[in-house]
Amino acid sequence: xxxxxxxxxxxxxxxxxxxxxxxxxxxxxxxxxxxxxxxxxxxxxxxxxxxxxxxxxxxxxxxxxxxxxxxxxxxxxxxxxxxxxxxxxxxxxxxxxxxxxxxxxxxxxxxxxxxxxxxxxxxxxxxxxxxxxxxxxxxxxxxxxxxxxxxxxxxxxxxxxxxxxxxxxxxxxxxxxxxxxxxxxxxxxxxxxxxxxxxxxxxxxxxxxxxxxxxxxxxxxxxxxxxxxxxxxxxxxxxxxxxxxxxxxxxxxxxxxxxxxxxxxxxxxxxxxxxxxxxxxxxxxxxxxxxxxxxxxxxxxxxxxxxxxxxxxxxxxxxxxxxxxxxxxxxxxxxxxxxxxxxxxxxxxxxxxxxxxxxxxxxxxxxxxxxxxxxxxxxxxxxxxxxxxxxxxxxxxxxxxxxxxxxxxxxxxxxxxxxxxxxxxxxxxxxxxxxxxxxxxxxxxxxxxxxxxxxxxxxxxxxxxxxxxxxxxxxxxxxxxxxxxxxxxxxxxxxxxxxxxxxxxxxxxxxxxxxxxxxxxxxxxxxxxxxxxxxxxxxxxxxxxxxxxxxxxxxxxxxxxxxxxxxxxxxxxxxxxxxxxxxxxxxxxxxxxxxxxxxxxxxxxxxxxxxxxxxxxx
Amino acid sequence: xxxxxxxxxxxxxxxxxxxxxxxxxxxxxxxxxxxxxxxxxxxxxxxxxxxxxxxxxxxxxxxxxxxxxxxxxxxxxxxxxxxxxxxxxxxxxxxxxxxxxxxxxxxxxxxxxxxxxxxxxxxxxxxxxxxxxxxxxxxxxxxxxxxxxxxxxxxxxxxxxxxxxxxxxxxxxxxxxxxxxxxxxxxxxxxxxxxxxxxxxxxxxxxxxxxxxxxxxxxxxxxxxxxxxxxxxxxxxxxxxxxxxxxxxxxxxxxxxxxxxxxxxxxxxxxxxxxxxxxxxxxxxxxxxxxxxxxxxxxxxxxxxxxxxxxxxxxxxxxxxxxxxxxxxxxxxxxxxxxxxxxxxxxxxxxxx
Numbered sequence: 001x002x003x004x005x006x007x008x009x010x011x012x013x014x015x016x017x018x019x020x021x022x023x024x025x026x027x028x029x030x031x032x033x034x035x036x037x038x039x040x041x042x043x044x045x046x047x048x049x050x051x052x053x054x055x056x057x058x059x060x061x062x063x064x065x066x067x068x069x070x071x072x073x074x075x076x077x078x079x080x081x082x083x084x085x086x087x088x089x090x091x092x093x094x095x096x097x098x099x100x101x102x103x104x105x106x107x108x109x110x111x112x113x114x115x116x117x118x119x120x121x122x123x124x125x126x127x128x129x130x131x132x133x134x135x136x137x138x139x140x141x142x143x144x145x146x147x148x149x150x151x152x153x154x155x156x157x158x159x160x161x162x163x164x165x166x167x168x169x170x171x172x173x174x175x176x177x178x179x180x181x182x183x184x185x186x187x188x189x190x191x192x193x194x195x196x197x198x199x200x201x202x203x204x205x206x207x208x209x210x211x212x213x214x215x216x217x218x219x220x221x222x223x224x225x226x227x228x229x230x231x232x233x234x235x236x237x238x239x240x241x242x243x244x245x246x247x248x249x250x251x252x253x254x255x256x257x258x259x260x261x262x263x264x265x266x267x268x269x270x271x272x273x274x275x276x277x278x279x280x281x282x283x284x285x286x287x288x289x290x291x292x293x294x295x296x297x298x299x300x301x302x303x304x305x306x307x308x309x310x311x312x313x314x315x316x317x318x319x320x321x322x323x324x325x326x327x328x329x330x331x332x333x334x335x336x337x338x339x340x341x342x343x344x345x346x347x348x349x350x351x352x353x354x355x356x357x358x359x360x361x362x363x364x365x366x367x368x369x370x371x372x373x374x375x376x377x378x379x380x381x382x383x384x385x386x387x388x389x390x391x392x393x394x395x396x397x398x399x400x401x402x403x404x405x406x407x408x409x410x411x412x413x414x415x416x417x418x419x420x421x422x423x424x425x426x427x428x429x430x431x432x433x434x435x436x437x438x439x440x441x442x443x444x445x446x447x448x449x450x451x452x453x454x455x456x457x458x459x460x461x462x463x464x465x466x467x468x469x470x471x472x473x474x475x476x477x478x479x480x481x482x483x484x485x486x487x488x489x490x491x492x493x494x495x496x497x498x499x500x501x502x503x504x505x506x507x508x509x510x511x512x513x514x515x516x517x518x519x520x521x522x523x524x525x526x527x528x529x530x531x532x533x534x535x536x537x538x539x540x541x542x543x544x545x546x547x548x549x550x551x552x553x554x555x556x557x558x559x560x561x562x563x564x565x566x567x568x569x570x571x572x573x574x575x576x577x578x579x580x581x582x583x584x585x586x587x588x589x590x591x592x593x594x595x596x597x598x599x600x601x602x603x604x605x606x607x608x609x610x611x612x613x614x615x616x617x618x
Numbered sequence: 619x620x621x622x623x624x625x626x627x628x629x630x631x632x633x634x635x636x637x638x639x640x641x642x643x644x645x646x647x648x649x650x651x652x653x654x655x656x657x658x659x660x661x662x663x664x665x666x667x668x669x670x671x672x673x674x675x676x677x678x679x680x681x682x683x684x685x686x687x688x689x690x691x692x693x694x695x696x697x698x699x700x701x702x703x704x705x706x707x708x709x710x711x712x713x714x715x716x717x718x719x720x721x722x723x724x725x726x727x728x729x730x731x732x733x734x735x736x737x738x739x740x741x742x743x744x745x746x747x748x749x750x751x752x753x754x755x756x757x758x759x760x761x762x763x764x765x766x767x768x769x770x771x772x773x774x775x776x777x778x779x780x781x782x783x784x785x786x787x788x789x790x791x792x793x794x795x796x797x798x799x800x801x802x803x804x805x806x807x808x809x810x811x812x813x814x815x816x817x818x819x820x821x822x823x824x825x826x827x828x829x830x831x832x833x834x835x836x837x838x839x840x841x842x843x844x845x846x847x848x849x850x851x852x853x854x855x856x857x858x859x860x861x862x863x864x865x866x867x868x869x870x871x872x873x874x875x876x877x878x879x880x881x882x883x884x885x886x887x888x889x890x891x892x893x894x895x896x897x898x899x900x901x902x903x904x905x906x907x908x909x910x911x912x913x914x915x916x917x918x919x920x921x922x923x924x925x926x927x928x929x930x931x932x933x934x935x936x937x938x939x940x941x942x943x944x945x946x947x948x949x950x951x952x953x954x955x956x957x958x959x960x961x962x963x964x965x966x967x968x969x970x971x
Contacts, residue, residue, distance in 0.1 A: 044968045236970045243966040252962060259958050266718050286949035288956030291717050291942055296743040300710035303703065303740075307683070307714025310701055311722065315714060333704050423967065426958035460699035460715070460722050463678040468647070468693050470702025471686075480649065481694060 012227040013184060018077030019231055020085030021179065023172075024102045025094030026063050027056055027070040030172035035072025036418070037176060037193065041185050042076040043243050043420055046233030049076045050529060051418045052084035052602070057273065057356045064118075064126040069101040078232040082384070082529035084417065086604040090182065092175050094118060094149070096127035103142075111143045111225075113178060115171070117150035145224050149174050149215075156214035160207040170211040177215020184230040187216055237422065244421045246385040246414030247274070250318070250344055251281035253392025255288050256424070258314040260393075261400060261432035266308035267316045268293040268301040270323060273356045274412040275346040278318045298323035302330035302343065309339045310469075312459035314396055318344035321363045322353065324407075325370070331405050332371045335495065337469045338446070338455050340399035340406075344392070347411040349600040358600025359413035361525050364579035367407040368554055374492045376499040378402065379554040381409040383528035386421035388414060391551060397432050402502050403454040409553075411575075413526045413602045440464030445479030453498035503555035509548055509563060516566035517544030519615050522592070524550040524580050527573055527603055534608035545612055550580070556587070564590045569615055571595055573608055640671035647697045653688060658809035658835035659756060663695055665816045670696070673823055675723050682725045683712040685732035688763050688837075689756035692727040706737020709744035712751050713938075720939040723823075726753040730771040731761050734790050738770075745801035745828045747938040752822050753801075753830045755792055760841035778840075793916035793930055796830040797909040803829035804912065804931040809836060810849040814860070814927060821929060827937050834925075848925055857920060861928030866899035867915070869924050876900070877918070884914055886923060904932045 021038070023031040032053055042049050054071040061068030075085030090111045093099035095118040106112065119134055133139050134146055153171040160167065173190075180187055191209050198205030219225065244252075258265035267290065269279045283292040291313070295301040301317045309315030319327065324345045334341040347363045349355035367379045378398050382391040388410055399406040438447070438456040443465045446455050458465045467479060475482035476490055511520070513535060523531045528549050535547040548563060550556065564570060572581045573595035581592045595611045597603055645667045653659045670680065680698035684690035686705035693700030699722075703711045708726045716724045726744070733741045733755045744751055760778065761767040767780040771792065775784040796804040803825040807818035815833065822829035834845050847857050859869045859877070867877045874889045876899045887894055903911060912930035919925065950956075 040966045043966065046968075046970060238970055240963065240967060240969050242963065242968075248965070255956070255961065256958055259956065264718065266714060268714060285956065285961065286946045287953045288958075288961070289946055289950075290956075291946065293713065293717060293942075295710065295713075296739055299707060300713075300740050300743070303707040303710035304714035304717070306703075307701075307711035307716075308718035309714075310711070311681070311715040311718035313718035315718070329704055330707065337701065423963050426962060459719075460681045461678055461719060463676065466677055466698050468649075468682075468700035468702065470684075470693070470700075471704055472702060 011225065014227050014229050016229050016231055017079060018075060018081060018085070019090070019183060019229060020073065020075045020088045021090040021092070022071055022073040022088040022102060023092045023175065024069055024071040024098035025172070026098070027058070027068050028060055028063065029070065029094050030169065031070050031072050031094070034172045034176040035074060037190055038179060039074050039076070039418055040193075040243060041180070041189055042074070042231075043241070044189055045185065046236070047076040047078065047231055048081040048234045048236065048420060049074060049243070049418065050081050050084045052413065053416045055357055062126075064095055064097055064123045066097045066101055066127060069098050071098070071102060076231055078234045080234070082532045083602070083605055086606055090179070092179065094172070094175065096123050096129055096133070099133060100127045100129065106142060108141050109143065111145060112139060113145045113147060113175070115149035115175070116146035117148050147178065147218070147224070152214060152218060153211050156210045157207040160203050160210065162203050162207050166204070167207055170207045173208045173211040174215035177212040177217075178219040178224075181216045181219035182225060182228050184228055187212060236420070240423045241420040242423050243418050244385055244389070245277070245416055245418045246382065246388040246410050247277035247346065247416070248281055249385055249388035249421065250382070250392045250408070250410060251278045253389040254282065254314070254316055254342070254396065255285055255290060256389070256426060256429055257393045257396030257432060258290070259288060259426070260429055261314055261396065264289040264291055264313040265316065266291045266293065266305060266313040267318070268295050268304035268308065269318050270295050270298045270301045272298075272320045272323050274348055274415045275318045275320050275323075275344065277415065278344060278346070298326035299330060302327035306330060306334050306337070306339055306341055309334075309341055310337070310459065312457075312461070314342070314400070315340065316342040316344070316396075318346065320346050320348045321350045321366070324363060324366060328371050331377065331407075332373060332375050333471050334405040335371070335375045335377060336471050336473075338403045338495070340403055340457070342392070342395045342399050342406050342408065344395075344408045344410060346415045347409060349598075355600045357412065359411045359526065359602060360575050360598060360600060361409075361411055361527070362576035362579065362598065363409065364524070364553065364576065365582065367409055368583065374496065376496050377554070378404055378406040378499055378502055379409065380406060381525040381551055381553055382414055383525060383549050383551055385414050385417050385419045387551070389421065389424065393429065397430070398502055398505070400432060400434065400457070401454065401505070402452055402498055403457060404499060409525055411526050437462070438465060444477045445469060446474055447477050448494070451501070453494060453501055500555050503558055506552045506555070506557055509550070509557040509560055511546050511548050511563060513539055513546030514544060515546070515563075517546055518568050519545045519571055519612050520564065520567035521545065521547050521571045521573065521608070521612065522550065522580070522584070523547070523573055524553060527575065530603035530605050530608055531573060533605045534612065537605070537609060538612055543616060545616075553580070553583070561588055564588055569593060571612060571615060573597070573603060573611070575602065640677065642667045642671060644677060645670045645697050647695055649694045651695050652691065654839050656836075656838035657688070658758065658837070659689060659692070661809040661812060661815065662754070662756065662833055662835065663692065665812060665819055666696060669816060669820055669823065670698070672820075673723070679721060680723045680725070681715055682727060683708045683715060684727040685729075685737055686763070687729040687732045689727055689729035690732060706732050706735070707740055708732070709737065709740040709751065709753065713744055713747070713749050716749055716751060716939045717942055720750070720943055724751050726751050728753065728755050730755065730757045730759060730769045730792070734792060734795065735770045738790075738795070742795065742799040745796055745799035745830060748800070748802055748827045748935050750826055750937040750939050751828055753828065754819065755830065755832050756835045757792055757832050758835045758837040758841055759844055760837050762837045762840050766840040791917060792832040794913055796832075797913050797916060797931060801830040801931070802827035802933050802935050803929070804916075805830070805929045806832040806834070806916070806927050808834040808845060808848055808927060810845065818928065821932075825932060827935060847920055857924050859915070859918070859924050859926045861902050861904070861915065861926055861930065863902055863904040863929065863932070866896065866901050868899065877923070879914065884918060884923065904929050906931075907933070
């Protein structure tokens, strides 16, 4: 829906409720940078945002090649935005390859802003174009705005004294300038950011600033666009917000939890896409007594975290699917020794190396069952970038309260996607308390808390309670090595009951929408945004559709059976072939309709609405 | 730091352990020791029980971490804190322990399979990082717990259950591996010489940094007499060199044999038969910057050469745990103790009115 706001400066300003734009170029073109600048601006003027960076796994694929295209999609609006948007309305394509890769997803009648200077014969060949799409009529369904960005940028920055290649690198800011005008955004915050970012290289700052201004003014004065757009402030709850990605949020959640537990945080990790930013973020905050260890491999990382927990710190590790596979034996050790351990799995498309920079949710069954022996662990999943903060905090709480490994599932989409998060007040975060520590008089390594069934966390340095633990089965209470058959049966059961007991401390499942109806959509993890938007849309149309999102996957929250029983049918959309569905089918009598998308990309809203509509048909 | 301050331990009133002198009995556990009769591990355990009370470290501040294998049952038999880990990963677990609480004295117990096959990676990296760990590698050159397969240190051509026609693998050399990994303390000793064993482990205990000790150890069942040539009282003067820092490399009855280096190759010389100026003898320097000499001595093997026992290398380098905690301290000094409110409110922020 669009409303004309009048035509200051000759061009009509139209009010829209949201806009989806995508910046695309070579992986060295700085698209992620200007995309996130645009996102920051949108946030600052009060829009809700959600972003989706999409970059190749090669750091610098050959320039101009299809494989080297890097994109940054942003959806911003004046209502609660929960996805990066189904289809971009505006595509900024810095070269033919970027156009070719991204055009299929553009809305018809959408706007394409292209850097026409780059549409040379050589570049067209690299992008496998037989003819120039700017001339052959193949873009007739779109509004194409060709801009000689390279030339104009060159002229605008000539005065800075930088070399030609240096200046050419500024052209992403020229593109950003055009977009700022198109969406009626102020330039000032970007100029201020440039001043801070390039305080030490003032010529670079000046060149980028000049390019930004030139792009903005060019869009304003040249007859490029007949209209431009305005997205009003969203009515978010009052308060202070920050833009946050899932990986940043997970790191902050761990720091907050360790602070609340008054213990050092030891984060041991081996670099892996898309989890490495958690390690980067944590390594910058040593003033919180955060001790990061970049280990020699994934196994070492998990073992070091276990050792850290044994000695009394909050031991955490983070990885992605291939790394989780390597850590499984060590996680089994944490199950057996009943030590707190947090393992964050930022899932990516597999199997094997798969699509390392693309998203997927296909590690759920590995997180649940991917260990030998009866090896229960708590499994959590964050549902949005900001939720990674809450769930990382929860992971530490549960790991320490129940003396157990906790696997927290995030994914590439959540890890890199940004959204506004109300800044949590640390004073309102719960303290992470430990049960009264044992004393030498009553201490036995496996004497359990009657309620949680957790064993005491007695750590080296505490006198009079020296004890040995390990991977061999232990005798109940005493912790002595035991090969006794009945004891093993009992311990297997106790470990399972302990993890199940965590259900008592987790929030109840919440249905969003009517408590009963035609279709209940059950999701977990990063599908939250697309499901919430799809269900919201159908609810507005008066359809009896509700949404239940699971953040706790093992144990599951109580009373799910009752909720499931109140709906005629249940849909389970997942970025895998039906992992949650397998779990639900093994525990509940209802039928669960799958909706699978395993393409390395998140669901579009319309993919979910279409499926629900199909289920609603009589 | 592992050297405990006795006055600090007295600050924990009511803890008996801190107020009385510990004895070997304090370090024994009720757990039944389950190694085969005659196993070389008993001798090592005995030396540890003897050494522990002499270190001045309260029992609760000592941690033994092991992997999997016969040797790795060790922590169950020492009454300190301990963890019997998973195969090959003890150095990684121990690194986590030490970084979690640098005040602890952390010991790694591993074997030739655990430490140099499945866990070589972790062993190497713990040593190059110079994590302040005492690493005892029990080398019996065989897989005992899985009942008699060859190990990575088994000699070339060895016939075992899994190599009936003899192995076709060059063995890995523990001391060379430790030297190549830049361990700051590298030693070799043998189970059958309790005095040398005790002295060497004690030197490791008193070293700050990654201390690696290869302990040649007999497997009575699957590789009996593997080190007879070094243990036989009559022959051992001829088959081993006892390294002493600053002393010439001599052995044999009355020290009348020596090792000299010609064209970068070691040679055994008989001081009675050959006319050699004693000033030309190789002098052991465990503190040399270059690990070259230590590597040369570490590679001496029978039958051509005697086996060198003792400390090959002992140098000082800042430990990983110390450097890690320095960064924590520097961050606190520079930015103040972490302020959660400030951290959460950082980045791109804005106010919604």
